[in-house]
Amino acid sequence: MKIINVVGARPNFMKMAPIIDQLNKHPESFSHILVHTGQHYDERMSASFFEALGMPRPDVNLEVGSGSHAEQTARIMVEFEKVCLTEKPDLVIVVGDVNSTMACTITAKKLGIRVAHVEAGLRSRDMSMPEEINRLCTDVLCDYLFTTDRFADENLRAEGIPAEKIFFVGNVMIDTLLKHRELAARVGLVEKWGLKHGAFATLTLHRPSNVDDRPTLVGILDALREISRTVPIVFPIHPRTRKMIEQFGLMDYFASTEKPTGIWLTEPLGYLEFLNLNMHARLILTDSGGLQEESTVLGVPCITLRNNTERPVTCEVGTNFLVGTDRDRILDVARSIMEGRSKKGCVPDKWDGKAAERIVEILSSLRLIENIN
Known part of the structure; x- marks a missing residue:
């Protein structure tokens, strides 16, 4: 299975790093490249994170930079389409809820490419948040939806997403934190x-x-x-x-x-x-x-x-x-x-550092079931 992994803004790097680590453990099953859209272009806000997380430098940097939401999204779509046409991936993996997430999902789907969304199903119910629009557009289009908790599963089912597309795997952000x-x-x-x-x-x-x-x-x-x-x-x-x-x-x-x-x-x-x-x-x-x-x-x-x-x-x-x-x-x-009067709290189910491992196991089984070459 040939995969394009997409990152665009700083939070994406923490989510993608453990997935790349797990994909690298299965070279017989996956080849993959990393595309950075350049949505975060300040060195302090972006590039330094690759080194801190031990991630490979991006294979492709679209260098889209700043602009209005429409300008930035449009530039990402134009440049990412070129990458997809050149690389011809079987799957695109997007994470989070930034403009890059939505833009690359739309582009890939219009080219007939499967898309997986990591951190799917999160909802604030606040349509004044650009991220909420990005989440809704991304989830309705994606083929595989990897969720962090049961609330996200319920959101997706309530929106009519078929159960076979939804996979509760845990939180890749926590994989990175624990590592x-x-x-x-x-x-x-x-x-x-x-x-x-x-x-x-x-x-x-x-x-x-x-x-x-x-x-x-x-x-x-x-x-x-x-x-x-x-x-x-x-x-x-x-x-x-x-x-x-x-x-x-x-x-x-x-x-x-x-x-x-x-x-x-x-x-x-x-x-x-x-x-x-x-x-x-x-x-x-x-x-x-x-x-x-x-x-x-x-x-x-x-x-x-x-x-x-x-x-x-x-x-x-x-x-x-x-x-x-x-x-x-x-x-x-x-x-x-x-004053010490606050709740203590506990860790949600499957926030155990193994979310990325579960994601790659599922992708491996899907590869066999769907006979992706």
Whole structure:
């Protein structure tokens, strides 16, 4: 079976790395190439992750860069079509929910190529999120849907996806975390910055709904400043978020010290560096998806600064609290966590580091059943 593996943005790399590892164990059954669409084109936001995760450099980089959603999606489709026509794959594997995921799925399907979606079935029910549109379009077209939890299975069945297309395999993001946990522990960033285990928080903040609206952003920053009076908050800031904070004139919220205090800005961190911090954090604050999952496995309380989540299992089973962007609500939950009154959480079923192994086993059986040459 000839496979094209597609990545486009930083979270995709953590999801694809374990799949590539498993495919490499079966050279008699699979040949594969890695295509990077270039959706994330900043070196700090993209290329450094390949090295940290031990991934091969991409065989093809489409270098599409930035632009509106329509511009970026169109460029990916045009360039990926050329790759498909040249390589003639039997299968395209896409991961996650970025523009690259949807664009490459549409392109491959119009060429009659099978597509597998890893991390299928996640739903926020929020159509203002570009990711939700990408998920819906991708899942309805794909031939094989690999899910992270039972909620995702239920979503797909409710949307009329045939049961034979759905495979509950677990979470490839957790495969990567568990594989690199010991290595991340030796990075030493906590010691370098003079932090103490359980005595600081980490923060990611990048969603347009949070950072593009000044009143919303001010409310979040007010809450964060109050929390930072108890524990310093380490904030590896996304370039786009920095741009908006500077544009709104809100830099006064952030500490200018050399050591972590208050809300302390750093440049974007590599995967191992940020994992090193999160392993030792008292609290994680985020508006991303992946950190809701990672915090659950690390056993670290997570406050999600959004009104909805496509990962409800992290709230019902794990350590995640969905709080929205209201200042008082954020502070109430943070105080509960600081005072030790929050839930402990547990790890969801099949988040055991073997998701990619299950995926490749299924692809091997499908190869035989469908007689793909």
